[in-house]
Amino acid sequence: MPVVQVEDVHKRFGAVEVLKGIDLTVERGEVIAIIGRSGSGKSTLLRCINGLEQIQSGRIEVSGHVIDASGKGLRDLRKDVGIVFQSYNLFPHLRVGENIMLAPRVVLGVSKAEALSRARETLAEVGLAERFDAWPDNLSGGQQQRVAIARSLAMRPKVMLFDEVTSALDPELTGEVLATMERLAEHGMTMLLVTHEMAFARRVATTTVFMHQGRVWEMGPSERIFGSPQTPELRQFLGSGLK
Amino acid sequence: MGFQFQFQPVLARTDVLLDGLWLTLQLSGIGILFGALLGILLAMLRGLAGRPVRLLVDSYVEVVRNTPFLVQLLIIFFGVPTLGIRLSAEQAALSAIVLNLGAYATEIVRAGIESVHKSQIEAGLSLAMTRWQVFRHVVLAPALARVWPALSSQFVLMMLSTSVCSFISVQELSAQAANIESDTFRSFEVYILVTLIYLALAILLRLLLAGLGAVLFPTGSGLGRLRGQTGR
Amino acid sequence: MIRQFTESEFLFILASARWTLLLTVMAMLLGGLLGFLVALARTSHLAPLRVLAAGWIGLIQGVPVLMLLFLSYYGLSLAGFDLPPLIAATVSMALYASGYLGEIWRGSIQAVPWQQWEASSALAFSRPQQYRYIILPQAVRIAIPPTVGFLVQLVKNTSIVSIIGVVELARAGNLVNNATFQPFKVFGTVAAIYFIICWPISLLARRLEGRLHARRAG
Ligand SMILES: Nc1ncnc2c1ncn2[C@@H]1O[C@H](COP(=O)(O)OP(=O)(O)O)[C@@H](O)[C@H]1O
Ligand SMILES: [Mg+2]
Numbered sequence: 175m176p177v178v179q180v181e182d183v184h185k186r187f188g189a190v191e192v193l194k195g196i197d198l199t200v201e202r203g204e205v206i207a208i209i210g211r212s213g214s215g216k217s218t219l220l221r222c223i224n225g226l227e228q229i230q231s232g233r234i235e236v237s238g239h240v241i242d243a244s245g246k247g248l249r250d251l252r253k254d255v256g257i258v259f260q261s262y263n264l265f266p267h268l269r270v271g272e273n274i275m276l277a278p279r280v281v282l283g284v285s286k287a288e289a290l291s292r293a294r295e296t297l298a299e300v301g302l303a304e305r306f307d308a309w310p311d312n313l314s315g316g317q318q319q320r321v322a323i324a325r326s327l328a329m330r331p332k333v334m335l336f337d338e339v340t341s342a343l344d345p346e347l348t349g350e351v352l353a354t355m356e357r358l359a360e361h362g363m364t365m366l367l368v369t370h371e372m373a374f375a376r377r378v379a380t381t382t383v384f385m386h387q388g389r390v391w392e393m394g395p396s397e398r399i400f401g402s403p404q405t406p407e408l409r410q411f412l413g414s415g416l417k
Numbered sequence: 418m419g420f421q422f423q424f425q426p427v428l429a430r431t432d433v434l435l436d437g438l439w440l441t442l443q444l445s446g447i448g449i450l451f452g453a454l455l456g457i458l459l460a461m462l463r464g465l466a467g468r469p470v471r472l473l474v475d476s477y478v479e480v481v482r483n484t485p486f487l488v489q490l491l492i493i494f495f496g497v498p499t500l501g502i503r504l505s506a507e508q509a510a511l512s513a514i515v516l517n518l519g520a521y522a523t524e525i526v527r528a529g530i531e532s533v534h535k536s537q538i539e540a541g542l543s544l545a546m547t548r549w550q551v552f553r554h555v556v557l558a559p560a561l562a563r564v565w566p567a568l569s570s571q572f573v574l575m576m577l578s579t580s581v582c583s584f585i586s587v588q589e590l591s592a593q594a595a596n597i598e599s600d601t602f603r604s605f606e607v608y609i610l611v612t613l614i615y616l617a618l619a620i621l622l623r624l625l626l627a628g629l630g631a632v633l634f635p636t637g638s639g640l641g642r643l644r645g646q647t648g649r
Numbered sequence: 650m651i652r653q654f655t656e657s658e659f660l661f662i663l664a665s666a667r668w669t670l671l672l673t674v675m676a677m678l679l680g681g682l683l684g685f686l687v688a689l690a691r692t693s694h695l696a697p698l699r700v701l702a703a704g705w706i707g708l709i710q711g712v713p714v715l716m717l718l719f720l721s722y723y724g725l726s727l728a729g730f731d732l733p734p735l736i737a738a739t740v741s742m743a744l745y746a747s748g749y750l751g752e753i754w755r756g757s758i759q760a761v762p763w764q765q766w767e768a769s770s771a772l773a774f775s776r777p778q779q780y781r782y783i784i785l786p787q788a789v790r791i792a793i794p795p796t797v798g799f800l801v802q803l804v805k806n807t808s809i810v811s812i813i814g815v816v817e818l819a820r821a822g823n824l825v826n827n828a829t830f831q832p833f834k835v836f837g838t839v840a841a842i843y844f845i846i847c848w849p850i851s852l853l854a855r856r857l858e859g860r861l862h863a864r865r866a867g
Contacts, residue, residue, distance in 0.1 A: 495832030
């Protein structure tokens with residue numbers, strides 16, 4: 175059974191239709207990259223899958239939770255879907271460890287000991303075990319982004335969504351975040367990631383989706399998408415210096 | 418309980434309320450005009466003059482801002498006549514209003530002036546403008562544009578504070594309310610009505626000041642863009 | 650009979666400051682509680698609550714504190730409560746504080762970046778949980794300097810309750826002045842006591858403000 179199933183999803187902002195009937199399936203352990211021009215609806219799609227945006231029609235199912243236009247049951251859904259944004263949005267009034275422990279404690283109601291062990295485990299996973307007591311403001315952008323990833327992981331999500339998580343980072347900090355994501359993929363995490371790092375997508379993603387004008391324009395194994403693009407739009411996108 | 422609202426006895430005294438309203442408008446209007454001028458003047462003086470003057474202005478501002486308007490009013494009303502200067506209650510009230518608002522306005526305009534960059538002043542001087550021209554066009558106008566909303570709020574607060582002048586029997590709106598109350602015993606009705614009048618005055622004054630701001634610092638001009646921006 | 654302004658008059662005035670302070674503290678607590686509800690309503694996602702709170706703030710900020718005092722004083726007695734003036738004074742000052750604190754705290758809540766709402770939504774926080782754990786802790790830091798600043802306004806405005814017979818600082822000054830006819834000495838003393846209470850609070854507020862801006866810039 176797929177972890178994420180998106181069926182004919184339509185999303186409008188006012189009169190503007192941003193998603194025009196999206197179908198997408200993510201199997202367990204699969205890593206899917208989403209590429210496409212700015213404004214093609216990539217972020218909106220991820221936000222819909224996390225329930226941050228309400229859809230007008232269609233159906234999204236994530237590990238048994240169904241969202242439709244009624245917008246019910248979003249909180250339960252979000253417990254199973256982690257999302258990391260371009261801006262890290264750590265909670266500045268909490269130390270790194272507390273940032274990670276808060277949601278499991280408050281939202282899932284796990285014990286303090288359990289939250290603590292999750293925090294240590296996920297921090298180790300992103301390579302920041304020693305920064306447990308640091309304040310977010312004292313970390314580099316790359317480190318903050320890795321803490322944001324750990325914060326999501328501590329909820330034990332069934333799928334992780336990444337929305338251009340390296341776009342705000344200096345090039346030398348991008349690598350450490352990408353390495354963290356690659357390790358997650360190797361450990362079997364189901365991932366859906368929007369990225370401009372084409373080499374990374376090609377290497378790590380099993381499948382790549384090219385979005386264009388609110389539609390899934392072309393989709394297939396990453397090797398084929400990057401190696402032999404079928405549509406002129408994708409060819410142009412890949413050829414135009416990518417960004 | 419069994420209380421019944423009776424507005425008729427109060428409404429029968431509309432003429433008295435209008436007298437009070439007129440005096441409130443006068444106190445507010447004249448007080449705001451001269452209070453604002455005093456504030457601008459002192460803020461300028463503070464920027465141009467030396468340390469002793471600055472210290473003096475700052476002390477005035479701090480003393481006024483950290484003591485109640487009522488006490489300032491009482492000092493002037495009771496104190497000044499002991500110096501041999503005859504002062505009507507209205508004159509005492511107006512002096513207290515101007516001195517009080519002047520201090521707040523000084524502080525607000527000062528903050529506006531300090532938000533103007535030094536480089537702007539240098540640019541003005543390098544264009545062979547006189548010091549006064551630089552001050553007027555490069556410093557004061559943008560400073561006022563910036564702090565106009567803060568000044569406006571202070572003006573509204575001052576208008577509302579004129580009600581305190583009833584303490585020294587100035588027959589403005591709230592004093593007339595007390596008069597009607599003691600004649601009719603419809604205290605709650607009187608004060609509800611007068612409260613609503615003040616509310617209407619506050620809303621009108623805000624609109625008026627917003628309009629004035631739009632005229633003085635028109636949108637589309639550089640000043641309009643500054644309006645309401647804090648200088649940080 | 651004209652009395653002199655002696656130590657005993659001075660001590661009478663000084664002692665009356667306790668009512669000024671008590672009134673301030675009670676108004677701050679009660680008004681703070683009400684103001685907190687106003688701020689929550691003002692930032693609610695329910696439009697009627699927002700409108701109601703905005704109306705309350707507009708009303709309180711659009712009428713003289715003196716009118717709030719009279720309305721509380723006569724309103725409470727009409728409602729059948731035969732209460733000491735101090736109660737009406739406290740109620741009116743609390744109403745006054747609620748309108749200003751509500752607005753200050755609304756601003757503080759809205760000054761927390763919206764991404765903090767989004768990030769916590771994404772982690773499945775409920776709205777009360779977001780307020781409790783994410784938004785309010787950050788809003789409090791932003792709110793402290795202006796809240797301390799407002800305290801000065803509150804102290805000063807308690808002076809008007811002298812008109813309903815509460816013998817706080819201003820009223821004590823009036824009584825002594827009526828007996829001594831030494832207005833400069835008497836009201837100078839009263840003003841000095843207010844100043845000694847208010848000035849340190851003003852300085853503190855300014856200091857806290859500076860620190861907050863320094864931290865945000867750095
Ligand atoms: N909250 C919003 N309100 C209105 N329009 C929006 C909103 N969010 C996104 N859009 C519009 O939806 C389109 C797709 O945006 P987005 O999903 O962010 O694209 P991408 O992530 O591919 O760059 C854009 O045209 C954008 O302007
Ligand atoms: Mg995007």
